[in-house]
Amino acid sequence: MLDGFSAEILARFQFAFTVSFHIIFPSFSIGLASYLAVLNGLWMRTRDETYLTLFNYWKKIFAVAFGMGVVSGIVMSYQFGTNWSVFSDKAGPVVGPLMAYEVLSAFFLEAGFLGIMLFGRERVGEKLHMFATAMVAFGTLMSATWILSVNSWMQTPAGYSVNEVGQFVPEDWWQIVFNPSFPYRLAHMVLAAFLTTALVVGAVGALHLLRDKADKEARRMFSMAMWMAVIVTPIQIFAGHEHGLNTLEHQPVKIMAMEGHYESHPEGWAPLYLFGIPNDEEQRLDYAIGIPGLGNLIFEKPLDYPVMGLDTIPDDEQPPVGIVFWSFRVMVGLGMLMLGLGLWSAWARWRGRLYDAPWLHRACIAMGPSGFVAVLAGWITTEVGRQPYTVYGLLRTSDSLAPVDAPAVAASLIAFIVVYFAVFGAGTFYLLRMMNKRAATPKLGLRDGPIRTAGITPAAQVDQDFIPGA
Amino acid sequence: MVFDLAFIWAGLIAFAVLTYVVLDGFDLGIGILFPFGKSEADRDLMMNSVAPVWDGNETWLVLGGGGLFAVFPLAYAIVMPALYMPITLMLLALVFRGVSFEYRWRAEKKGLWDVAFFGGSFFAALCQGIALGALVQGIEIEGRAYAGGWFDWLTPFSVLTGFAVVVGYALLGATWLILKTTGDLQVQMRGYAWWLGAATLGTIGIVSIFTPFQDPIYFERWFNLPGSLWSMIVPVLMIALTWTFFTGLNDQSDLRPFLSALGFFVVSFVGIGISFYPMMVPPSLTIWEAAAPDSSLAFALVGAVILIPIILAYTAYAYWVFRGKMDPSEGYH
Numbered sequence: 136m137l138d139g140f141s142a143e144i145l146a147r148f149q150f151a152f153t154v155s156f157h158i159i160f161p162s163f164s165i166g167l168a169s170y171l172a173v174l175n176g177l178w179m180r181t182r183d184e185t186y187l188t189l190f191n192y193w194k195k196i197f198a199v200a201f202g203m204g205v206v207s208g209i210v211m212s213y214q215f216g217t218n219w220s221v222f223s224d225k226a227g228p229v230v231g232p233l234m235a236y237e238v239l240s241a242f243f244l245e246a247g248f249l250g251i252m253l254f255g256r257e258r259v260g261e262k263l264h265m266f267a268t269a270m271v272a273f274g275t276l277m278s279a280t281w282i283l284s285v286n287s288w289m290q291t292p293a294g295y296s297v298n299e300v301g302q303f304v305p306e307d308w309w310q311i312v313f314n315p316s317f318p319y320r321l322a323h324m325v326l327a328a329f330l331t332t333a334l335v336v337g338a339v340g341a342l343h344l345l346r347d348k349a350d351k352e353a354r355r356m357f358s359m360a361m362w363m364a365v366i367v368t369p370i371q372i373f374a375g376h377e378h379g380l381n382t383l384e385h386q387p388v389k390i391m392a393m394e395g396h397y398e399s400h401p402e403g404w405a406p407l408y409l410f411g412i413p414n415d416e417e418q419r420l421d422y423a424i425g426i427p428g429l430g431n432l433i434f435e436k437p438l439d440y441p442v443m444g445l446d447t448i449p450d451d452e453q454p455p456v457g458i459v460f461w462s463f464r465v466m467v468g469l470g471m472l473m474l475g476l477g478l479w480s481a482w483a484r485w486r487g488r489l490y491d492a493p494w495l496h497r498a499c500i501a502m503g504p505s506g507f508v509a510v511l512a513g514w515i516t517t518e519v520g521r522q523p524y525t526v527y528g529l530l531r532t533s534d535s536l537a538p539v540d541a542p543a544v545a546a547s548l549i550a551f552i553v554v555y556f557a558v559f560g561a562g563t564f565y566l567l568r569m570m571n572k573r574a575a576t577p578k579l580g581l582r583d584g585p586i587r588t589a590g591i592t593p594a595a596q597v598d599q600d601f602i603p604g605a
Numbered sequence: 606m607v608f609d610l611a612f613i614w615a616g617l618i619a620f621a622v623l624t625y626v627v628l629d630g631f632d633l634g635i636g637i638l639f640p641f642g643k644s645e646a647d648r649d650l651m652m653n654s655v656a657p658v659w660d661g662n663e664t665w666l667v668l669g670g671g672g673l674f675a676v677f678p679l680a681y682a683i684v685m686p687a688l689y690m691p692i693t694l695m696l697l698a699l700v701f702r703g704v705s706f707e708y709r710w711r712a713e714k715k716g717l718w719d720v721a722f723f724g725g726s727f728f729a730a731l732c733q734g735i736a737l738g739a740l741v742q743g744i745e746i747e748g749r750a751y752a753g754g755w756f757d758w759l760t761p762f763s764v765l766t767g768f769a770v771v772v773g774y775a776l777l778g779a780t781w782l783i784l785k786t787t788g789d790l791q792v793q794m795r796g797y798a799w800w801l802g803a804a805t806l807g808t809i810g811i812v813s814i815f816t817p818f819q820d821p822i823y824f825e826r827w828f829n830l831p832g833s834l835w836s837m838i839v840p841v842l843m844i845a846l847t848w849t850f851f852t853g854l855n856d857q858s859d860l861r862p863f864l865s866a867l868g869f870f871v872v873s874f875v876g877i878g879i880s881f882y883p884m885m886v887p888p889s890l891t892i893w894e895a896a897a898p899d900s901s902l903a904f905a906l907v908g909a910v911i912l913i914p915i916i917l918a919y920t921a922y923a924y925w926v927f928r929g930k931m932d933p934s935e936g937y938h
Contacts, residue, residue, distance in 0.1 A: 199707045205660060206703035210696045212670050216685025217692055223685070224749055227678025228897040232905040235675035238668045239912040246664045247919045250657030251926055258926050298898065300749065302678070305900045537686040543755040547693045554697050558704055565711040 142541040143533055146218040149548040151518075153210050155511055156555050160204030162510045165279055165325065166332025167197045168245075168272040170359075171252075175268045179261060185355050192352070192574040193336070196566060198253055203562050205246075207555070212238075218544065222525050222535035229295055229303045229311055230285045237281035245274035276325065283324055287317035290517070290527050291385045303526070315385050319378040320517075326371040327513065330473065331506025333363035338503025339570045341496035348490050352574035357499075358489060365477035372470055382517075383434055386527060388448055389520035392459040394430060395420040396444040405430030405442035413456040418445065454522040458515060466512040469505045476502055610903060611896035614676040615885065617909055621672055623874045625665035626733075627777070627867050632659045634778020636702055636726020637771060638797070639719060647790050648719065650931050654785040656706055657927045661920055663703070675905050679749060680885045680895035687744045687751040688736045688758055695732035701725030727771065734770025738763030738812075741877070742819050743888040762815055769808035773870065776801035780863035785931050795854060798862055802850055805866075809843070809873055816880060820888050823880040839876045846872065 171193055178186035212234070215223045223231075251259055251267035259267070294310025295303045305311055340357030343350045383390045391397075395408045397418045406425030414421050428438050436442070445453055476498060483492045521527050525535045632655045642648035655662075673681040685692060702725030709718040739758035746752055779801055782794040817824040827836050846868040853861025881887060885895040896902060 199711060202660075202704050202707045205663070206700040209663070209667055209670075209699060212667050212674075213685060213692055213696055215674060216670070216681045217689050218686075220682035220686050220750065223674055224678050224682035227674050227681065228901040231671070231675030231678055231681075231897065232901050232908075233675075234671045235668070235905050236908050238664065238671045239908050239916065242664045242667055243661065243912075243916045243920070246661040247916065247923055249660055250923055254657045255926055302898070304898045305904065308900075308904050537682075537689075538750050538752075539686050539689050540755055543689055547689070550693065550697060554700060558700055561708065561712075562704060565708060569711065 138545075140541065140545065142539060142544050143536050145541060145544040145548055146536060146539070147532065149218060149544060149551060150214060152548070153207065153214060153551055153555070155514070156559060157204070157207040157211055158510060158514060159507050160200055160207060161275070161279070162328050162331045162507060163335065164197060164201045164204050165275040165328035166330075167193060167200065168275045169329070170332055170336065171197060172265075172269050172272040175265055179265060185351055188352050188574050189356055192576075194253065196569050198249075199562060199566055199569070201245075201249065203559055207559070210551075216537075217547075218537050218539065219525070219535050220537035222530065225302050225530060225535075226289070226526055227302075229292075229305050230288060232305075233281050233285045233288070233312065237278055237285075241274045241278035241281060243274075244277065245271050248274070279325055279328070280321060283321045284312050284314070284317050287320045288312075288314045289525060290320075290521055291316040292526055292529060303529075316378075316381055319374070319381045322374045323371070323378045323513075324510075326367055326374055327506065327510050329363065330367050330371055331510055333360045333367065334473070334499075334506040335503055335570075336360040337364060337499045341499035342571070343573055344490055345493060345496045345500075347573075350573060350575075354490050356574070357496075358484075360499075361477070361480035361484065361489065364473060365481045368470070368474045368477045372474065375467075375470065380434060386521060387443070388445070388453065389459065389517070390434075391443070391445045391448070392454050392456045392520055393463040393516060395423065395456065395460045396430070396442065397446060397456070399444040399446055400430070400442040403431055403437070403439035403441060404428045407433055411460070413460045415453070415456055418450075452523065454520050459520045462512040462515040462519070466509045466516060469509040469512070472502065473505065473509075610899055610906065611676075611893050613906065614672075614896065614902055615892045617913075618669060618672050618676065619874075619878060621665050621668040623871065625662070625669055626874070627870050628662035628665060629659070630774045630870065631655070631777040631781040631863075632662055633702070633726040633730045634774040634776065635781065636722050636778070637730060637775045638778050638782075638794075639723040639726070641793075641797070643789070643793065645715075646933060650786060650790060650933055651782060652706065652709070652722070653935075654782065654931050658923060659703075659706065661923065663699070666699075672905075676897050676902055677885055677892075677895040678897055680890060682749070683744060683746055683751050683886055683890065684740065687753060688739055689755055691732040691735045691739065691758055695729050695736070698725045698728035698732065702729055726774075730771045730774045731767045734767035735759075735763045737770065737877075738766030741766070741816060741880070741887065744886050746886070746889055762819065765808070765815070766812055769805075769812050772801060772808055773805045773866075776805045776866050777863075777870070780866045784859050784863045787930055795857075795862075798854055798866075799851075802854070802862075802866070805869060806843075806847060809869065813876070820880075822884075822888070826880055836876075836879050839872055839879065842872045843869070 171190060174186050174190040174193065177183070178190060248267040248270040251264065252271050255267065256264045288311055291314050292303070293314040294305065294307035296306050298304045336356050337360030340353045340355075340360055343353035344357055347353070379390070379393075394405075395411050395413055396405065397413075397420055404427050406423075406427045407429035408420060408423050408425040411420035411423035411425070430442060431438050431440055445456070479495055479498070480489065483489045483495050489495075523532050524530060525532050635651050635655055639648060639651060642651050670681075673684075701721040705718045705722035705725065709715050709722070712718055735758060738760070742760060742762060744751065744753065745757070776798065779794045779798045783791055783798060786794070817827050825833075827833050846865045849868075850862055850865035853865060883891050883893075885892045
């Protein structure tokens with residue numbers, strides 16, 4: 136089935152496939168863990184049952200998503216060795232300890248307190264339960280911190296030397312952990328996780344508001360999510376911009392690919408391309424539509440500042456431009472839509488119609504998955520954009536590969552594809568079915584109560600439509 | 606014996622792997638015994654007895670793998686490609702096992718995820734045992750890379766160790782359930798524990814007989830008197846544990862069979878350590894050859910020394926919170 140592909144391309148595809156599936160779950164669980172901590176904190180402070188209901192609702196959803204994140208994450212921690220063993224041998228002394236810190240300071244924390252958060256409120260009391268919930272949230276953020284430090288070091292290596300057998304040897308841990316792109320990447324990813332979660336919570340709130348605008352849990356979660364959208368999106372756009380400036384400084388070739396700049400503009404006035412079909416063969420952007428000069432201004436350079444293109448870079452040091460160019464545009468486009476959604480909600484709120492705006496609610500449902508798509512597009516931009524290297528400028532992807540034959544990699548790749556689509560497809564189905572139920576549904580598990588047909592709202596709930604003040 | 610950073614780290618990795626084996630061992634064992642649960646209520650109880658802790662237990666596997674990557678990157682880079690198939694199958698099996706805990710409560714047909722829970726647990730255990738056997742057999746190295754084929758791991762010996770681990774995990778699962786349940790389920794598990802205990806000891810015995818012939822160094826460790834006298838502590842302890850195990854079952858003790866079964870694993874692990882030392886990857890890669898530079902070992906050790914005691918403390922706390930017999934009337938979260 137996969138004959139004719141090299142072991143390298145198969146291993147790359149397998150890593151891309153498994154890591155893409157994996158990142159979906161943390162993007163959601165990082166934000167959701169913090170949201171749960173906030174909900175539980177608000178419940179303890181205000182004793183408003185709505186917060187407790189919301190906590191119990193999202194907790195069950197979190198448990199399923201977190202489980203999927205755990206099992207897909209373990210695969211990652213072994214795949215460095217199974218498929219990228221030369222990389223592991225060479226970069227292990229630097230990135231390995233960072234991952235060990237991730238396990239020690241984050242994974243154990245999450246896993247150790249997750250059981251208490253899910254099952255233990257009655258057993259340990261409210262205060263310790265709150266502590267456990269906060270530790271789970273803190274653990275997800277610690278995990279993000281370490282793994283982004285690892286990824287950033289691979290993008291912008293610092294603080295190392297190379298020994299006689301070709302291993303990267305740590306010289307200055309401070310420089311390694313806080314390598315040049317790390318703070319930008321971390322901020323961008325954590326904000327992305329918060330925003331992704333807010334969009335999901337907003338979509339679920341919107342769905343239930345469309346059915347019943349008096350649903351008080353739906354109103355509460357929708358309001359909270361829309362505050363997040365309107366506040367976090369502009370911050371995220373700013374963080375992304377700063378991250379881009381940092382990339383221009385440290386990985387200019389990636390920026391050339393993102394911008395579709397095959398040709399140099401030594402006189403300045405580089406165009407900002409809105410559209411184009413990258414053509415790596417001919418090294419040009421076909422059907423390009425660009426705005427002259429904006430390519431300088433977006434990077435805060437004077438109009439006559441020279442902008443170099445891929446024509447200054449040897450072909451074998453260029454990333455595949457098409458993927459980078461388009462995934463970047465998908466991410467930015469979705470970011471702009473999120474900004475629009477946030478502003479729309481602010482306007483509806485100002486008009487006092489936040490809960491009575493069906494078109495806003497429909498738009499929120501449509502945008503519900505957009506955070507995941509944007510996260511994936513962003514990661515594709517940065518990961519494909521740093522090709523052909525695993526450790527940027529120092530270790531080529533083709534020199535990082537494990538000595539495993541192509542048929543073995545092909546077999547495992549097919550197995551991963553089949554299993555992931557089946558297992559995570561089922562999980563996504565269960566998640567959507569849980570989200571389809573009202574937050575006030577006593578039990579979300581089908582086996583916990585009488586089975587209802589999904590999608591049909593019980594009549595008693597529809598009747599609540601005319602509650603005064605809705 | 607050189608007491609330096611590499612040696613300390615070899616001990617810590619061994620500790621992480623052993624902790625994983627005994628903790629996730631009973632989780633996986635419950636999965637292996639799952640089809641023998643007589644009713645849905647019994648199966649619910651079996652799974653719920655580990656639901657709050659399995660995730661933490663499995664994290665020790667990530668520490669074992671991630672730790673190896675961090676401090677013995679060369680060993681990690683050689684072992685993982687050598688065991689490509691069993692490791693990949695184990696990871697996929699753990700996917701099925703892990704998601705079953707939540708999916709089972711969210712699906713219309715729980716049967717599908719009952720099967721996934723059993724199959725995932727069974728194959729994860731089998732692959733772990735096969736990986737162990739393949740490592741004991743020795744791994745062919747050339748330069749800084751694995752030099753064998755992608756089916757070298759498959760031998761009668763590795764299949765034997767695979768089944769030994771399945772049986773041993775099932776024993777851990779059965780004795781854990783003796784500890785956590787009452788009534789019919791407990792009686793059933795006590796009955797199973799007899800046979801599983803005998804089978805575990807039998808397979809350990811067979812594996813132990815064949816192991817010294819995998820590598821002349823192993824043979825020397827065990828049969829070269831008088832140096833190997835120290836090694837004799839392993840069979841002596843095993844005999845003592847056999848006695849506590851079976852008398853514990855006989856006395857209807859809740860705890861003793863479980864602790865004895867844990868002891869079987871600890872002592873066997875020590876036995877493997879005696880065979881291996883000073884090799885990290887038999888037959889030719891030593892702990893010191895595989896170790897990362899001291900700057901890596903020292904940096905990671907600071908974190909390990911501070912964080913592992915804290916982890917053990919809150920893990921113990923989580924077990925304490927969920928101590929005692931399972932309450933059948935308590936539902937899922």
